Amino acid sequence: MIPTPPPRHRLPHAPAPVSWQDEPGTADRPPGPGFWAVTRHADALRVLQDPATYSSLPGAGELPLLRRLLSRQDPPQHTRLRDLAARALTPERIERFTETARERARTLLARAMDTARATDGVLDLATAVSDPYTALNLADLLGIPHADRRRMPSWTGPHALDDMTGYAPHLIVHRRRYPDDDLATVLAHDAELTSDELQMLVPLLLTTGLAPMRDAAAGGLALLAAHPEAYRELRDGTAELGSAIEELLRLSPPLLTIGRTAATETELSGRRVRHGDKVVVLLAAVHHDDQVFTAPDRLDLARTPNPHLSLGAGPHLCLGADFARLQLRVLHEEVLRALPELRLAGPVPPSGSGVTDSVASLPVRAG
Structure with missing residues (x-):
């Protein structure tokens, strides 16, 4: 077990x-109305597993556009749409992406390493490898045409939700006209989905699969780069990659917070929560709850059990959790194969998004 710094986003007060x-x-x-900060694992589970009390619907003052996202719906509508989407995102469809993802990771790594060796010997493992890897994997899964993939960088910017919501009808029309083996095609030809529901599902898959996946991949690699002993354990097989990925997700969650709104007056850990109050689960703090995680400030690649909430819990458990884990497993396998050591070659700046706890770049030595 290797010490890791305490989380930067825990509330000191x-x-x-x-x-x-x-x-x-x-x-x-402008000033906001305030919120209840949830920092313990048991309370976080209560919030995330009880949609009748803690609603995902946008609260007062939030963008009305958020109501068009599946992630901001409550049962029973959420349950119905999630079940329909899950029928398209089958384990068989996800597993078919394994070799495509592997070839993509190898190609990106080889290209980045060739460029590094021809210049200063430094490659940016985030911007040159993990960022395009996760973005192109999602594009393939969802069926985004190659001509439209130039739009994807803007879908992690300040107007991302508007841009993705505006793009959804175009993708649906395209896949109805030119069907293929992808999620958009399956969803676009599902007679049980209305046009409005389709236009809710596509932005959801983009928002949850693009920036969070990019940040989980880069954040996990940054943790390993900061802990060379852990990287060596994975290289020599003394640590198992599956459990290691769960630990990297715990310490580098794709999102920093998960927000809900109290649908009724209730009590949470002795606090009176009023109807309409915002309730925010702080994952960095929850994942360092010493009542659940032994030595929570340590990076323990063999940690088990590891009940982190990085992929959600309850009705909103990440729909693409299996796809996320597959991408992370393949990426780490290929990085471990290509780089005998993961040596930092400079500072690792944070992304500064305020939404995730990832890195903007990850400079490492090519060899």
């Missing part, structure tokens, strides 16, 4: 497992 936090304004944002 949280006096209790559930505490009220003010939202002061900034230069570009």
Whole structure:
């Protein structure tokens, strides 16, 4: 077990497992109404597994456009649409992507290493490998035409939701006209889905599969680069990759927070939560709950059990969790094969998105 720094996003002023936090304004944002910060694992599970009390529907002041996302729906509508989407995202369809993902990872790594060796010997494992790897995997799975993939960088920017929602009808029309073996084709030809529902599912798959997957991949590799002993354990087979990926997800979750709105007055860890209050699960804190995780500040590649919540819980458990794990497994296998050591070659700047806890770049030595 290897020490790792404490999380940067734990609230230093949280006096209790559930505490009220003010939202002061900034230069570009007005003050918010405040929220209940949830920092313990048991309370987080209560919130995420009880949609009747803690609703995913957008609260007062949030963008109305959010209501068009499946992730911001509650049962029974959410249950119906999720089940229909799950019929398209079958284990067989996901497994068929294994070799495509592997070839993509190898190609990106080889290209980045050739460029590094021809220049200064440094490759950016995030921008040159893991970022395009995860984006192109999603494009293949969803069926985004090659001509449209130039749009994808803008789908992680400040207007991403507007851009993706605007693109959804075009993708649906395209796949009805030119069907293929992809999710958009299956969904576009599902007679049980209305046009509005289709246009809700496509942005959901893009929002949950693009930026979060990119950040989980880069964040996990950054952790291994900062812990060379852990990397060596994976290289020599003394650590098992499956459990290691779960630990990397725990310490580098794709999202920092999961928000809900109280649908009724309730009590959470002794606190009176009013109807309409925002309740925010802080994953960095939850994943360091010492009542659940032994030595939570350590990177333990063999940690078991590892009940992290990086892929959600309850009705909103990540629909693409199997696809996410497959991508991470294949990427790490190929990085381990290509790089005998994962040696940092410079500072690792954070992404600064405020939504994820990942890195903007990951410079490492090519060999």
